[in-house]
Amino acid sequence: MKNKNVSMAVIRRLPKYYRYLSELLENDIKRISSKELSKLTDFTASQIRQDLNNFGGFGQQGYGYNVEDLQRELGKILGLDKTYRAVLIGAGNLGQAIANYRGFSDSGFEILGIFDKNPKVTGKKLRDVEVKAMEDMGDFIKENDIEIGIICTPKEGSQEIADTLVESGVTGIWNFAPADLKVPENITVEDVHLNESLFTLSYLLKEKK
Amino acid sequence: MKNKNVSMAVIRRLPKYYRYLSELLENDIKRISSKELSKLTDFTASQIRQDLNNFGGFGQQGYGYNVEDLQRELGKILGLDKTYRAVLIGAGNLGQAIANYRGFSDSGFEILGIFDKNPKVTGKKLRDVEVKAMEDMGDFIKENDIEIGIICTPKEGSQEIADTLVESGVTGIWNFAPADLKVPENITVEDVHLNESLFTLSYLLKEKK
DNA sequence: TAGATTGTTAATCGATTAACAATC
DNA sequence: TAGATTGTTAATCGATTAACAATC
Numbered sequence: 001m002k003n004k005n006v007s008m009a010v011i012r013r014l015p016k017y018y019r020y021l022s023e024l025l026e027n028d029i030k031r032i033s034s035k036e037l038s039k040l041t042d043f044t045a046s047q048i049r050q051d052l053n054n055f056g057g058f059g060q061q062g063y064g065y066n067v068e069d070l071q072r073e074l075g076k077i078l079g080l081d082k083t084y085r086a087v088l089i090g091a092g093n094l095g096q097a098i099a100n101y102r103g104f105s106d107s108g109f110e111i112l113g114i115f116d117k118n119p120k121v122t123g124k125k126l127r128d129v130e131v132k133a134m135e136d137m138g139d140f141i142k143e144n145d146i147e148i149g150i151i152c153t154p155k156e157g158s159q160e161i162a163d164t165l166v167e168s169g170v171t172g173i174w175n176f177a178p179a180d181l182k183v184p185e186n187i188t189v190e191d192v193h194l195n196e197s198l199f200t201l202s203y204l205l206k207e208k209k
Numbered sequence: 210m211k212n213k214n215v216s217m218a219v220i221r222r223l224p225k226y227y228r229y230l231s232e233l234l235e236n237d238i239k240r241i242s243s244k245e246l247s248k249l250t251d252f253t254a255s256q257i258r259q260d261l262n263n264f265g266g267f268g269q270q271g272y273g274y275n276v277e278d279l280q281r282e283l284g285k286i287l288g289l290d291k292t293y294r295a296v297l298i299g300a301g302n303l304g305q306a307i308a309n310y311r312g313f314s315d316s317g318f319e320i321l322g323i324f325d326k327n328p329k330v331t332g333k334k335l336r337d338v339e340v341k342a343m344e345d346m347g348d349f350i351k352e353n354d355i356e357i358g359i360i361c362t363p364k365e366g367s368q369e370i371a372d373t374l375v376e377s378g379v380t381g382i383w384n385f386a387p388a389d390l391k392v393p394e395n396i397t398v399e400d401v402h403l404n405e406s407l408f409t410l411s412y413l414l415k416e417k418k
Numbered sequence: 419t420a421g422a423t424t425g426t427t428a429a430t431c432g433a434t435t436a437a438c439a440a441t442c
Numbered sequence: 443t444a445g446a447t448t449g450t451t452a453a454t455c456g457a458t459t460a461a462c463a464a465t466c
Binding site: 011012018078079080084096097100101103104107108109147148180186192194197198199201203204205208 | 221
Binding site for chain 3: 010050060
């Protein structure tokens, strides 16, 4: 698999390919050309072929791509064939929403521990997982081989939480706190900055006037 | 204000500038150079100057930028000086989290109506707003001059909801459903595709091994 | 004034699009 | 086989970085 130096632009398009291929599969469509996939995704056919060829030659001249094969291969490329062990920090509104989000466990992400610093919340259960105190997090991560931390706290304290996660052995962080976390370069952080998304919407609304 | 044809890449950096400038302002820092801002944001100083100059010459040679002025100007550029009237559709986990999210009303977004198709949910209150039946949405939007619709439903039905929103006069959609909504080109859609973010994290984790 | 730093033009880099030979 | 469509190279486009004159 020749997947060296794939640009972030390409990587962020992969989930969309995967989504449409999964839809096609559900609808029992067997084959698709880059041209047809272009209509669905709004990427150009040329770009689609370029993107896919970063990972291998999945198509066939004169035919196109086999939907089932390509979907499965993209799933592998995205790492969806494996399961990840995760903890979630911050059992507020957003944390609860993420913990209860089904699409999440469906994609192979298991939330094994939930932590909150608020004693009023600890002890409660979310999806069969009891909310524990922040102090217990480090040991829990080590004992349970946790790979991913999901930060659903306010920005205050988020850096300290990230530090603890990294010290305890987590390699990836899904960060919903509106802050840029500083982590060693071997650690992956994927941000979901709702504020920034909202501000972008605000800007675009104003411009369209 | 010479803000024609500003690229999306630039626009998506603006909220980050705004966030750091707001932090500097809180810490009573009066001035900042592009070089210093570069250290905070991890964008290059050159890029920062280019970006800002899309909207005007906010700096002063030999001095840098006045934090308070620049923060205020960026707020205006992002449209944060105005309030937006919004409705939210889908009072599930995520919908509740968004409805209760404070940073949201703080940024000038008011959720005036919440709608759900589930009769078990309608009638309940979220943040003083009663959840209404889907059928009432169109009229509510027209009567209350709603500008923004926030879609927090599953992908099933999300396109129909978008259609109703647009028909009723909404001009912007904040979309959390994992689908690409088809809307007329004068309508703005800002997507938050949690699935795609998660898949990207999954991919990156696998690569770092 | 001298030093610092902007605003802006020019150079570079990277990503997208176009073209087409290979081939199913 | 003829038609279709890929994989891949070359051309174009756009975004980032570098450089520096203007100027506070």
